Amino acid sequence: MGRFILRRLMQAAPLLLAVVVLNFLLIAFTPGDPITLLVGDFPAPPEYLAQMRRDYGLDQPVWMQLLHYLGKVLQGDFGYSFANQQPVASLILERLGATLELTLTALGLASVLGVAFGVLAARSRGGPADSAIQAASSAGYAVPDFWLGQLLILAFAIGLGWLPSQGYNPVRGVAPGWEGFVQHLRYLLLPALALSMRYLTLITRITRASMLEVMNADYILAARARGSAEWQVVIGHALRNAAAPVLTVIGYNLGFVLAGSALIEAVFAWPGIGRLLYESIAKRDYPVMLAILLMVSVTVVLANLLTDILHRLLDPRLERA
Template sequence: MRGLDISLYVVRRLAQAVPLIFVVILLNFFLIHAAPGDPIDFLVGSMDASPEYIEDLRREFGLDQPLGTQLWAYLTRMAHFDLGYSLRYRQSVLDLILSRMPATLLLMVTALVASSAVGILLGVIAAQRPYSATDQTSTFLALAGYSMPVFWLGQLVLIVFSLHLGWFPTQGMYSLRAPAEGWGRIVDVLHHLALPAFTYSLYHLALIFRLTRIKMQETLSLDFIVTARAKGASEGRVVYGHALRNAILPVVTVIGMNFGFMLAGSVLTETVFAWPGMGRLLYEAIQARDYPVLMGLFTVLSLMVIAANVVTDLIYAVIDPRVVYR
């Protein structure tokens, strides 16, 4: 019966997402078209183009049509899962996004897993020793990490670890001289991944650490923890089997929210490290006023955030069986 309830809940959430996605598409369409700049100017560049050639370009991409006509054409294509054609890259927007998605997911999942695991572990350790040197040092470092802007931290680690020490490459996802496949390729990608993943994860690690520490301190002072210790349960079972399981739900909520924040924040990290993902594609599309790519990216990112929220809700059922879906 519980499996049926969860299935119905997922169907309802996905059904609720349909009007939300429609509103997102409308907002994206009008905001992007209201922004200053003309994609045709970018395509023409410094070339001395005739007015006839410019009009032909506008006609080719449908930019000569009224805004309402352009919106209807775009919604019609979206109904057939067609995100349009990129003005800059001259290829399908969907294919372009799918080609960049693996790089973003690799960076984001690595940073999310690392920040979540380390943040929870440090939060539990600090909560067991309140006001100790370990607790105060961890709190200070978390505050520092929480306060650093991503773009500034990225440039700082590039200067220190890439330019001065030479430990890591400065940009990109892989070296041109690296093997095309096999373990050599994997090691090369991981070598390039280290700095952007560290930069990407530090802010979220600090946030998860602080929340875990607070919730664990609250939970460890509750009566059922005192009872568990009085019954002779080991400290590890008390902390990780009882306290952490009860304190983890708000932390899971923040991790699910971090998924959306990481998607939005990928623009800065991927731009600093020239990481070939969706964030850098978004930056390039903004520069080029590539309307189809911008609207396609915003739509895909919105769908990914909604899916992450649904998955977060379902994880609650695994952690806490008392959660009921209606």
């Protein structure tokens, strides 16, 4: 297992380097000037604009900027934010907690409900519950996340007035103890539900398909012949052997959930990494954009590695492959 992890990390190193280089070049050759956006409508003289470009290193050729950036990244320095006037690393750390809270809640909600609905659909194959779950999953997968977020705001915040429409906490602050936890949960519920819907429907469909493949296997029939309880057959035998594709979907989508939170955080004014990326794109804040894209890439690599490790733990035959 140690050799496997080391080999995967060594394979990921050139991939991450290629991601950094490609992202840098794509952003560098995108039309527009971040200095112009920083200055705004202020009639700055050309000398001042040239000085700002020198200060931020934007007067150098692209290949020199790339080499300088790679050297700083290898030292753990992700640069200085043009728009926020602070180090990128500290800026991301300020927003990281809110994004992790949102994405992990959404992925946990999608995983638990998706597996439960998938098992229920497989157990009632061809029945009303199966048809309803398949129809709902198809509709949920087709709805864009940001549009679903707006629909939830219209329904539960504006129409019914049950939940707040935007923000992270009440403006006056949260109350101490359990009451404060409930207040914060009300702000978290709608964005987490909007972000989780696409992955919930995907996990539901994968779980159902994987369960149907194993429900008629010989070991399932043998377990029932031994008189095992139905929940033991479904959970202990069928679901465990059907778990590999489900784990693959959950693990491989972790990075996409993190990247997809940008629009959801913008819709719900959630102060996380996704909203920071959205704002950085609008302001052409190169260092922040590059750091967030690199963080998403690292998350995808680590999520894939963790998924492969879990596969080997669930199926020891893979260890000898």
